[in-house]
Amino acid sequence: MREPKNVIYIHSHDTGRIVEPYGYPVPTPNLMRLASQSVLFASMFCANPTCSPSRAALLTGQYPHSCGQLGLAHRGFLMSDYSHHIVPFLVRQGYTAALSGVQHVATGDDAAARIGYSEHLGGAQHAEQQAAAWLESRPSSPFFLSCGFFETHREFPEITADEARLVNDPGAPVAPGYPDRRPLREDFARYRKSAAELDRKIGVVLDALERSGLADETIVLCTTDHGIAFPWMKCTLKDAGIGVMCLLRVPGQPPVRVDGLASQVDLFPTLCDLLDLPHPEWLEGVSLLPLFDSGPTSSGAPPVRQEVFAEVNFHAAAEPKRAVRTERYKLIRRYDSYGRVVLPNVDDGVSKDFFLASGWADEPQAPEQLYDLWLDPFERCNRIGDEQLRTIRDDLRMRLDRWMKNTDDPLLRGPLTPPAGSRLNPVEGRSPGEPAGSVP
Numbered sequence: 001m002r003e004p005k006n007v008i009y010i011h012s013h014d015t016g017r018i019v020e021p022y023g024y025p026v027p028t029p030n031l032m033r034l035a036s037q038s039v040l041f042a043s044m045f046c047a048n049p050t051c052s053p054s055r056a057a058l059l060t061g062q063y064p065h066s067c068g069q070l071g072l073a074h075r076g077f078l079m080s081d082y083s084h085h086i087v088p089f090l091v092r093q094g095y096t097a098a099l100s101g102v103q104h105v106a107t108g109d110d111a112a113a114r115i116g117y118s119e120h121l122g123g124a125q126h127a128e129q130q131a132a133a134w135l136e137s138r139p140s141s142p143f144f145l146s147c148g149f150f151e152t153h154r155e156f157p158e159i160t161a162d163e164a165r166l167v168n169d170p171g172a173p174v175a176p177g178y179p180d181r182r183p184l185r186e187d188f189a190r191y192r193k194s195a196a197e198l199d200r201k202i203g204v205v206l207d208a209l210e211r212s213g214l215a216d217e218t219i220v221l222c223t224t225d226h227g228i229a230f231p232w233m234k235c236t237l238k239d240a241g242i243g244v245m246c247l248l249r250v251p252g253q254p255p256v257r258v259d260g261l262a263s264q265v266d267l268f269p270t271l272c273d274l275l276d277l278p279h280p281e282w283l284e285g286v287s288l289l290p291l292f293d294s295g296p297t298s299s300g301a302p303p304v305r306q307e308v309f310a311e312v313n314f315h316a317a318a319e320p321k322r323a324v325r326t327e328r329y330k331l332i333r334r335y336d337s338y339g340r341v342v343l344p345n346v347d348d349g350v351s352k353d354f355f356l357a358s359g360w361a362d363e364p365q366a367p368e369q370l371y372d373l374w375l376d377p378f379e380r381c382n383r384i385g386d387e388q389l390r391t392i393r394d395d396l397r398m399r400l401d402r403w404m405k406n407t408d409d410p411l412l413r414g415p416l417t418p419p420a421g422s423r424l425n426p427v428e429g430r431s432p433g434e435p436a437g438s439v440p
Helices: 029-035 051-060 086-092 111-115 124-136 161-166 182-212 264-274 350-357 387-406
Strands: 006-012 039-041 096-101 119-122 143-148 218-224 246-249 256-258 308-314 318-325 329-334 368-372
Touching: 006 182, 029 182, 029 218, 029 246, 051 086, 051 264, 086 096, 086 143, 096 124, 119 124, 124 143, 124 182, 161 182, 182 218, 182 350, 218 264, 246 264, 318 387, 329 387, 368 387
Parallel strands: 006 143, 006 218, 039 256, 096 119, 096 143
Antiparallel strands: 039 246, 218 246, 308 318, 318 329, 329 368
């Protein structure tokens, strides 16, 4: 394997795995091109299905409650130590770091500099053009380029009259697991249009990398923060919320599909190994490099993980919860007493309106949930009280408790309190500043 020197981190909003390389009817030819050259992680999960905490976990190699990013940066939640971000770490190793577009882990006019970027190329509107121009200027190596896109965040682009007519054609798709109804087909058509624009922009960056002559010495990491912005997906600990696309193109590395469990907290140590850099002491992830060299698919490779963990703390509103997922089973634990869907944490849109009109707001939320992901991939049947799975349940409880203890989860010390000045929506009459969650 040729030793790479540079890294391009391409990231989107709210895309999950709902793109063509993962088998969904969402045409994304540039992502397909990248996938044909990459390590494709089929079972990659974010550490938190909300925007800022997910990104902070990937970029620090720490879980959100460890790096301090318990909620959204623009709502007043920030990391506790920005020196743990991969950018200042790489700068200390002699890298130049440039930001184009979205970053979403800090706020203010000086956010890029506070994180540690050497250069801020501009905002999200022209992120692909800025990144392309920077690459074509042949920046000095080694470098780290972050290129963040607003797509596929809501609101999605409107569809044309011709596109609207196609929504009635046979085979017009809906979001995974949804009933086949026109409003849901139309909403998913708008998502697909947003994904097409994301794919176009990614293609601009990939083409510029080729023209620059730097492709043979540059790692490309392409991923997203969490699942798509539809009910039962984003901000939930179901697979549709925490499952993410992740393509890693490494010069000299043959394309391979990795089926083993992986977490985005593992990407920092993996990049360290690929770049021959030391692992900083704060990392909580593990390197995924052992999964790379196992032929066209790594389904038979020894796993580097037996489970992944994920959490939610604050999004638009407080909703503390934790999860542990193995290859087959998942345990979700809620640390609130709401008992039903926390609606402020579900993005507004056509699908939300449809399900609200269908009575979804009164759907009960059990404090503890256990799912058999092989028999129930959409996680609809809670088997927490099934005595046939008692051994599985007790094992997952033990794993989750041990992880919370080992990572010093603040929920173990009592309810979470948002920082002064943070902006949250109330939940069922509670004050936004009221402590959220407690150990049951």
